[in-house]
Amino acid sequence: MVTMIATVVRAWGTQVLVTNNANGQEVLVNTNNSTGNLMAGEQVRIVFNGVMTASIPPQISAQSICVLRVY
Numbered sequence: 280m281v282t283m284i285a286t287v288v289r290a291w292g293t294q295v296l297v298t299n300n301a302n303g304q305e306v307l308v309n310t311n312n313s314t315g316n317l318m319a320g321e322q323v324r325i326v327f328n329g330v331m332t333a334s335i336p337p338q339i340s341a342q343s344i345c346v347l348r349v350y
Contacts, residue, residue: 280342281329290317295344296336297323306331310341322347 285297288305295314298305300322308325317323324345332338 280326283325283327283339284347285323285325287317287319287321287323289319290314295323297325305336307336307338308341308344309338310344312344314344317344317346322349 283297283306284300285306286300288296288298290296291314293310293312293314295308295310295317296305297308308327324343324347325339325341326343327339327341330339
């Protein structure tokens with residue numbers, strides 16, 4: 280499994296557009312769950328199998344998406 284730390288750009292349905300914090304690349308994340316609780320600007324940790332499409336933007340299928348909270 281691969282972990283990506285990213286910033287939410289936009290979330291809708293079961294998809295979320297993020298910016299990968301490591302390289303600034305936008306990535307479309309697909310998941311089986313609703314992404315309605317994610318808000319633009321939030322930091323998230325995404326776990327996926329490492330497969331990324333060559334499309335623009337690239338797409339991945341998330342196994343989990345966790346919001347990183349700063350207290």
